[in-house]
Amino acid sequence: MNWGRLFQVCVADQSPAGRRDASMLAVLYGTGPRRSELVNLDLADYATSMDTITVCARTGNKDKHLLPNALCTQALREWLTVQGQDPGSNGANGPELAPDRTERLDASEDKQPGAD
Numbered sequence: 001m002n003w004g005r006l007f008q009v010c011v012a013d014q015s016p017a018g019r020r021d022a023s024m025l026a027v028l029y030g031t032g033p034r035r036s037e038l039v040n041l042d043l044a045d046y047a048t049s050m051d052t053i054t055v056c057a058r059t060g061n062k063d064k065h066l067l068p069n070a071l072c073t074q075a076l077r078e079w080l081t082v083q084g085q086d087p088g089s090n091g092a093n094g095p096e097l098a099p100d101r102t103e104r105l106d107a108s109e110d111k112q113p114g115a116d
Helices: 003-012 016-031 035-039 070-083 101-110
Strands: 052-055 064-066
Touching: 003 016, 016 035, 016 070
Parallel strands: none
Antiparallel strands: 052 064
């Protein structure tokens, strides 16, 4: 899987799903949460003023505090322009990555010169 190309495909997609997917990939790559932690994040877990993401402890008693890198912060802020600050809204109809992302990535790589 070419994560850089997948991220580029998401960023190029100006739809709410594209912004959501780019922010999820940026959080995954830029902060390293477990997949289960990523999909359980809520808007309230991102403290924009301190630029931290809090992963609530599911086992044990300690929450984790993730520090996003610059790319992650930018992707999250772009997602929030689509998502809004209302925790109940979801401009992309769900938290999961759009299912056709990897299909579009594969198709775009097939068009590259020298692709087999």
